[in-house]
Amino acid sequence: MPVTDQQFTTTSDEARFPASAGPTAHDTARLSVVIAALGVVFGDIGTSPIYTIQTVFNPRDPHPVPVTTDNVYGVVSLIFWSVTIIVTVTYILLALRADNDGEGGIMALITLLRRWGSQHGRRQTAVLAALGIFGASLFFGDSMITPAISVLSAVEGIEVVEPSLREFVVPITAVIIVTLFLVQRRGTSAVGRVFGPVMIVWFLTIGACGVAGIAAHPQILRALSPTYALGFLFGHFGTAFFALAAIVLVVTGAEALFADMGHFGRRSITRAWLILVFPACILSYFGQGALILGDSRHVSSPFFLLMPAWGRLPLVLLATAATVIASQAVITGAYSVASQAARLGYLPRLRIAHTSEATVGQIYVPWINWLLMVSVLTLVFAFRSSAALAYAYGMTVTGTITITTLLFFYIARLRWNIPLWLLALGAVPLVSVDLLFVAANLTKLAHGAWLPLLIALTAFTVMTTWQRGREIVSAERERREGSLREFIDHLHAGDDPSIRQVPGTAVFLNRGKRTAPLAMRANAEHNHVRHAHVVIMSIETEPVPRVPADQRISVDSLGYTEDGIIHVRARFGYMEAQDVPGALALLDPAVTEGPLQLDQASYFLSKIELRAGSEPTMAAWRKRLFIATSYITADAAEQFGLPRERTVIMGAHIEI
Numbered sequence: 001m002p003v004t005d006q007q008f009t010t011t012s013d014e015a016r017f018p019a020s021a022g023p024t025a026h027d028t029a030r031l032s033v034v035i036a037a038l039g040v041v042f043g044d045i046g047t048s049p050i051y052t053i054q055t056v057f058n059p060r061d062p063h064p065v066p067v068t069t070d071n072v073y074g075v076v077s078l079i080f081w082s083v084t085i086i087v088t089v090t091y092i093l094l095a096l097r098a099d100n101d102g103e104g105g106i107m108a109l110i111t112l113l114r115r116w117g118s119q120h121g122r123r124q125t126a127v128l129a130a131l132g133i134f135g136a137s138l139f140f141g142d143s144m145i146t147p148a149i150s151v152l153s154a155v156e157g158i159e160v161v162e163p164s165l166r167e168f169v170v171p172i173t174a175v176i177i178v179t180l181f182l183v184q185r186r187g188t189s190a191v192g193r194v195f196g197p198v199m200i201v202w203f204l205t206i207g208a209c210g211v212a213g214i215a216a217h218p219q220i221l222r223a224l225s226p227t228y229a230l231g232f233l234f235g236h237f238g239t240a241f242f243a244l245a246a247i248v249l250v251v252t253g254a255e256a257l258f259a260d261m262g263h264f265g266r267r268s269i270t271r272a273w274l275i276l277v278f279p280a281c282i283l284s285y286f287g288q289g290a291l292i293l294g295d296s297r298h299v300s301s302p303f304f305l306l307m308p309a310w311g312r313l314p315l316v317l318l319a320t321a322a323t324v325i326a327s328q329a330v331i332t333g334a335y336s337v338a339s340q341a342a343r344l345g346y347l348p349r350l351r352i353a354h355t356s357e358a359t360v361g362q363i364y365v366p367w368i369n370w371l372l373m374v375s376v377l378t379l380v381f382a383f384r385s386s387a388a389l390a391y392a393y394g395m396t397v398t399g400t401i402t403i404t405t406l407l408f409f410y411i412a413r414l415r416w417n418i419p420l421w422l423l424a425l426g427a428v429p430l431v432s433v434d435l436l437f438v439a440a441n442l443t444k445l446a447h448g449a450w451l452p453l454l455i456a457l458t459a460f461t462v463m464t465t466w467q468r469g470r471e472i473v474s475a476e477r478e479r480r481e482g483s484l485r486e487f488i489d490h491l492h493a494g495d496d497p498s499i500r501q502v503p504g505t506a507v508f509l510n511r512g513k514r515t516a517p518l519a520m521r522a523n524a525e526h527n528h529v530r531h532a533h534v535v536i537m538s539i540e541t542e543p544v545p546r547v548p549a550d551q552r553i554s555v556d557s558l559g560y561t562e563d564g565i566i567h568v569r570a571r572f573g574y575m576e577a578q579d580v581p582g583a584l585a586l587l588d589p590a591v592t593e594g595p596l597q598l599d600q601a602s603y604f605l606s607k608i609e610l611r612a613g614s615e616p617t618m619a620a621w622r623k624r625l626f627i628a629t630s631y632i633t634a635d636a637a638e639q640f641g642l643p644r645e646r647t648v649i650m651g652a653h654i655e656i
Contacts, residue, residue: 034272037264038203039195040332042277043325044146044253045087046199049206049284050303050319051153052079055390056246057292057299062391062447063242067296074232075243076289077223079250080282082433086251086401090430092273095258095408096266098415100340104261105333106135106400107340109407114344116414128410130464133346135403136337137459139255141452142396143334143372146252147327148379149393151176153386154323157316160304173380180324181373184331185353185364195325200276202322205315207280209306213287220290244440248394250285253326255400259333327376334372335365345470346463348633367632383448391448394441396456402434462629465618469626472617472656473608480652481515484536488516488558488565491530498528505601506531507584509640512538513556513567518606519650533596534565539578539640546573552583555591564593579641603642605649613655623656 056075057067065071100108110132113125151173158165158172214220222228233240261269288302298305307315341347353364383389409427412418441449491499508517517536524530536558556567570583581598589595610630612623637647 033264033268035196035200037196037260037268037272038199038276039197039325040328041257041260041264041269042253042272043195043199043322043328044150044256044330045251046203046253046277046281047150047154047319047323047326048250048252049281049288050157050323051149051386051390052246052249053285053288053292053302054300055249055387056243058246058387058390060387061242061246063245063443065239065243065246067292067299069293071232071236071239072289072292073220073223073228074236074240075247076220076285077225077228078232078240078243078247079285080224081226081229082247082437083250083278083282085430085433087254087257088273088278090401090405090408091254091258092270094412094426095404096261096269098408098411099261099266102262102265103336103340104266105259105336105340106132106139106255106404106407107259107337107344108262109404109411110136111340111344112411112415113407116411128407131403132407133463134456134460135400135407136341137456137463138396138399138403138452139259139330139337140334140459141455142252142255142400143330144375144379144455145389145393145396145452146256146330147177147180147372147376148173148383149386149389150323150326151320152380152383152389154316154319156386157301157304157312157319160301161313161316170380170384174377176320176324177327177376177380178373180327181331181369181376184369185366195328198318198321199325202318202325203276203280205318206284206303209315210280210283210285210287213290213306214283217290217293220286220293223286223289241436241440242443244437245394245444246390248398248437248441249390250281251401252393252397253330255397255404256330256333258404259336262336331369331372334368335363338365338368339363341463344467346467348466348630350632351634351639388448391444392451394437394444395449396452398434398437398441399452399456402431402438405430405434461622462625465622465625466629468618468622469610469656473610473654476654477518477608477652478515481518481521484513484516484567485559487521487524488560488563491524491565492560492563496524496528499524500529501532502529504531505533505535505596505598506604507535507537507580507601508604508606509580509636510536510538510606513558517604518652519604519648522650522652523604531602532564533592533594535568535584535592535596535601536566537568537570537580537584539580540569540571541578542571542573546576547571549586553586555587557591557593561593566592578639581641581643601646603637603647605636605642605647607649607651609651609653611653611655615655617656626656 053075055061057065065075096104098109098112100111103111110129113129113132152169155169155173155176158169257269257273284303284306287306291298291302291306304312304315304319338347338350339352342350342352350365350367353366379389405427409423409431413420413423445453490496506520506523508520510517513536520530520534520536552571554569554571556569558565558567568584568587570578570580572578572583580603581601584596584598584601587596610627612620612627617623618626636642637644637649
């Protein structure tokens, strides 16, 4: 179990770009973050033009859309208005404003819900929080499917150039995916700096190809009118409804965009979307629609066929690079979701590496990284084509978007006290659009949509089981620890003559100063000893890269100034190694009730050994799952820099 709860506070644009920087440095920093955001945040949604329209008109689809002039206008119009409503309105204009101290994503909304919702009915809050956890679980499914379908769809472009290369698609895809996950440890900033310029070239290229297609058949611009979308949807509902299951592919990456807000900030994401990403994608969709109007045979691969023959091989290479970047968006989003889930108590403490001194949210989570890599490779070898995966893709996207929209409007009501009638004006149409997409994707349940639901149910079960088990263990642990104040009073009074004072310094890591460390209580009650100098130490992580040495330590005598027992609170920046011995070296002997022998000090950790008991706290299979999940908890001694040869782990058995 974690020995400390690490909480971040507000991460504003000022925190990302210090006020001391001059205007030129300030602007340069902002531009670099926008470029990095292009390389990380928008890869997923920016590569949707590769496969969306060909998926809509795929003749092998269980519910194919006939290639007619009216249908082309209707599909392109629906694409435009779906992107506008779901991405630009729901996410860019609304959801990005509901951040949790600079962090975005569905887990941030759950945090806000738990913070404010408890005042408006615990049952309602619990139901919405569970819904949010399921949305986060769907996002983990998205994180697995996106790299597989994105890279496969791009590499499949070599079949357009040379059909005989078809058998190399899967091996090439696997090599690319392995390479992508291997470079993650270098950090989001490093990856973004490389990927950002590539994505600028990508968006300019697909925009230019789109313009060329539109120039050949400018009548496609009529699809900008919502009347074509509405006419297609209501005039040909049977066809349009099933088409929505493929049209939803245009908004894949919207949740990753929200989840990555902690990496780059709202302003950088908004600017990149409105200035470059949104126009380029729309131009590509309209260009492909225009190409199909000119010749319906181009429906098989309209994206690549927009490019003249001489440029198709370079476009395949560029598309492959762009889809690798598309995978980056959901990978970094998965890191953020996992990190926030661990802080909220839905996952065990994971080893998290912070990779940027400028932005608190840029992290690397090794365990999640390798889990995703294995999962993505499994999907690639199992499905072997982007078309086979396309049926599964939309379910994760529509489910996550719908839950995000619902949570946002509920939080908006609590946080900004918006009148209910005004809230309904925005919520009803947006949620209705989302639910329509969900319903359309449910029709693909037998054709692959079951896969993301299975992944989501698995993740949901793990997270809710860990949260419930953690509550049981924490309650039992707190009961056993008892009040720290009462324990100190007992030691000071000398009520138990069997407890002997031995020379030396003992450091006990604890979650706070409300309860006594289990290891310290065991030392006194079972070993009948206490050290001459006792330090009870709590660790806190601050939302700054580094904490100055003079602000690192605060000391509390715990009521007595002569007993040699003190509580120390150590504050670390998020970029700093949490070096407990180094922090203790900063202590002034005047406030430690005597000099500490740190070079010979013993460090005590309280370790909980979990056992499945007979009490009906959880189902037997959930108890086993909780115990199994506990094994991925990060090693506390390694995390806090404790000397192994002087670290004592004192365990306690707790039955759940």
